Amino acid sequence: MLMRIWHFTRNKSSRLWIVAMLLLAGVAWAGDHVRLAQDGMHDPANPGIKLLQEPGDALSKLPPDVVGNRVRWVKALEQGVIAPRTNIMPDTPIRVLDLDVIMPRTGEMPMIRFPHRQHTEWLDCSNCHEHLFKSKAGATTTVNMFQILQGEYCGLCHGAVAFPLTECKRCHSVDRK
Ligand code: HEC
Ligand code: HEC
Ligand code: HEC
Incomplete structure (x- = not known):
């Protein structure tokens, strides 16, 4: 249904409205660190739930964000607050690539700066290449x-x-001028 609305709305501003509506729906779901009993995955009636750490107890100590899971993960890594293991198998090569790519097909929105460094500090090339993005x-x-x-x-x-x-602006960060 949404696909049809999108295709039949030729007008750019109505498309942006569709995006805005989807986003408002998302914001209404977001909250502070959700407690396990409310996350829809754990059984609140199970006494075992008390043995588990609440997400907020661990995550509230990391650099905060106002959206998503409320953590600025890139900052947490850069500040050394966390130091995740880079590989499980000792012989896995770690490849970090420091290269930004500008993606310009954004209509009237600012262009995209895709940063490889921040991604390859978490991910391997094969998570994206070549099935999602051509190199x-x-x-x-x-x-x-x-x-x-x-x-x-x-x-x-x-x-x-x-x-x-x-x-939007964390991806659409490059002004057209
Ligand atoms: C996670 C990164 C990311 C976020 C966040 C993001 N965009 Fe995009 N957007 C893209 C990419 C990538 C493209 C395609 C760029 C290309 O192919 O050159 C794009 C393209 C677009 C386009 C061009 C027309 C189209 O339909 O593709 C519009 C308009 C747009 N985005 C609006 C928005 C708005 C409004 C928001 C926030 C509500 C947003 N974007 C958030 C990555 C993002
Ligand atoms: C999170 C996804 C992601 C990961 C992980 C990733 N890339 Fe990319 N890569 C992209 C995107 C997006 C583009 C831009 C594609 C486009 O513009 O069509 C790109 C483009 C490239 C380009 C083209 C640059 C240019 O200027 O023409 C090269 C080379 C590349 N990637 C190599 C790598 C290598 C090597 C790794 C691992 C060290 C890697 N990428 C990891 C998403 C990723
Ligand atoms: C395979 C998973 C994956 C894909 C695909 C992916 N990202 Fe990301 N991206 C991440 C992760 C993980 C982070 C770090 C956590 C965070 O910032 O929330 C991140 C962070 C970022 C950041 C923040 C960098 C900073 O300095 O804070 C930007 C900008 C970004 N991504 C843009 C994009 C754009 C644009 C695309 C598509 C062209 C894309 N990402 C595709 C996983 C991905």
Whole structure:
């Protein structure tokens, strides 16, 4: 249904309204660190729940964010507050790439700066290449905001484990001028 509305709205500002409506729905679901008994996954009636650490007890000590899971993960890593293990198998090569790619097909929105360093400090190249993105700037021609909002491309992680899609400017950060 949404797909049809999107295709039949030729007008850019109505499309932005659709995006805005989706986002408001997202904001209404977000809260502070959700307690285990309210997360819809743990059984609040099970006495074992008291043995588990509440997410807030661990996460509230990390650099805070106002959205998503309320943690600025990139900052936490950069400040050394956390030092996650880089590999499980000792012989796995770690590849960090310091390269920003500008993705310009954003209509009237500011362009995208995609930072490799911040991603490859968490992820391997094979998480994205070549099935999600081609390793040639501008070569991935099928990515668009609708697909992303549907959980494809950047939306596979952003809104799921990384900061949510409400934060337009963290991706759309490069002014056209
Ligand atoms: C996780 C990163 C990310 C976030 C957050 C994000 N975008 Fe995008 N957006 C993209 C990418 C990537 C493209 C495609 C760029 C390309 O192909 O050159 C895009 C494209 C677009 C386009 C171009 C037309 C289209 O439909 O593709 C619009 C308009 C747009 N985004 C609006 C928004 C708005 C409004 C928000 C916030 C509500 C937002 N975006 C949040 C990554 C993001
Ligand atoms: C989180 C996803 C992600 C990861 C992980 C990732 N990349 Fe990319 N990469 C991208 C995106 C997005 C682009 C831009 C594609 C486009 O513009 O069509 C890109 C583009 C590239 C390019 C083209 C740059 C240019 O200027 O033409 C190269 C080379 C590349 N990646 C190599 C790597 C290597 C090597 C790794 C691992 C060390 C890696 N990437 C990890 C998403 C990723
Ligand atoms: C495979 C998972 C994955 C994909 C795909 C992905 N990201 Fe990310 N991204 C992450 C993670 C994990 C982080 C770090 C956690 C966070 O910032 O919430 C991150 C962080 C970022 C940051 C913040 C960097 C900083 O300095 O704070 C930007 C900007 C970003 N991503 C843009 C994008 C764009 C644009 C795309 C699509 C072209 C994309 N990401 C695709 C996982 C992903």
